[in-house]
Amino acid sequence: MAIISERDYARKVVLQGKSSRDTRVRDIMSSPVYSVGLDHTVDDCMRIVTAHRIRHLPVVQDGKVLGVVSIGDLVQRIISTQGERFSICRSTSSDDPRRSRPRPLG
Secondary structure (H helix, E strand, O other), rough: OOOHHHHHHHHHEEEOOOOOOOOOHHOOOOOOOOOOOOOOEEEHHHHHEEOOOOOOOEEEEOOOOEEEEEEHHHHHHHHHHHHHHHHHHHHHOOOOOOOOOOOOOO
């Protein structure tokens, strides 16, 4: 199995001055393909894309590709989760009467 990405196209066609019309997919596709299953976590996926310096992970079950997770999807989820945690921490700490309140400047 192999995969072709925008990066493959840019590096192996555009930057080498080749013609799209004359270039075969087999000449620019990347292999091996790293994939994940439905039970993998966001952290698992981040470890894989980081370790292998890839941007896309096919999600596979029973030999069929169900979808593709991109590094952008993963980063967005991590930021969203951290934002939720920050909001919870912030609301919890603002309920603490011992917490000093900010004073206006001047």
